[in-house]
Amino acid sequence: MNVLIINCSPVRDGATAKIVRLAEERLSAEHRTRCICIDDYEFSFCKGCRACHKTARCVQKDDFSKIMEEFEQAHIILSVSPSYWADVPGQFKAFIDRCTPxxxxHQPHASLSAGKKGYAIALRTGPRMKECERIIGTIEHFYGHLEIQCCGGLGLCSVEYKEDVASHESEILAFCDKILEA
Ligand SMILES: Cc1cc2nc3c(=O)[nH]c(=O)nc-3n(C[C@H](O)[C@H](O)[C@H](O)COP(=O)(O)O)c2cc1C
Structure with a gap:
């Protein structure tokens, strides 16, 4: 199966990227994996014009469509997101907004092919898990409206820099093993 792993952070070599690499190493044992970073793409904010409510298409033409092509190719989607002010980074939220078509x-709406499974990993510097749960909730809300089945989430606290990921490695690999077993 094809697995898409998304670094939802604009930082290409930080803690989120480190988790993406760990997940890729584990999941590529059994699946074709593809990793992308939200910062690899240039796209505009949703204008809120609602033209897509009538046409199921966005009026804007930019890199956004390249990300949706990646979604379409994937059977399993793993979004890895840091907490930026207690939610997903603005770049990833801007992507979610652009998914309104x-x-x-609303009807009509565009559709991804059926049967996709979605997972989420949230990380933060602070100690309380509730904030990670909120981020997983944001991602699962998004998956739900795209009819991507929500299959599980993992929250990681006390992670600021990539060096802090080491102490969570076994949890991350165990979470990946659950994806492999599903
Ligand atoms: C703009 C910004 C806002 C942040 N807001 C929070 C926050 O609200 N709560 C928290 O626990 N950590 C917060 N953090 C810390 C990040 O979640 C943490 O450092 C994470 O490991 C960053 O991963 P990255 O470097 O891959 O983006 C913030 C970091 C940045 C840069």
């Missing part, structure tokens, strides 16, 4: 609350 795919949102199943």
């Amino acid at each position: 795919w949102c199943n609350t």
Whole structure:
């Protein structure tokens, strides 16, 4: 199966990227993996024009469509997101907003092919898990409206820099093993 692993952080070599690499190493044992970083793409904010509510298409043409092509190719999607002010980074939120043509609350809407499974890993510097749960909630809300099945989340606290990921390595690998077993 094809696994898409998304670094939802704009930092290409930080803690999030380190987790993405660990997950890739584990998941590539059994699946074709592809890693992308939200910062690899240039796209505009959603304008809130709602043209897509009538047409199921966005009026803007930019790199956003390249990310959706990656989603379409994937059977399993793993979003790895740091907490930026207690939610996903703005770059990833801007991507979610641009997915409005795919949102199943209006007709017509665009659709990804069926049967995709979605997972989320959230990380933060602070000590309380509730904030990670909120970020996983944001990602699962997004998955739900794209009809990507929410299959599990992992929260990691006390992570600021990539060096801090080492103490969570066994949890991350165990989470990847659950993805492999599913
Ligand atoms: C702009 C910004 C906002 C942040 N806000 C929070 C926060 O609200 N709560 C928290 O626990 N950590 C916060 N952090 C810390 C990051 O979640 C943490 O350092 C994470 O490991 C960053 O991963 P990255 O370097 O891959 O982006 C913030 C970091 C940045 C840069």
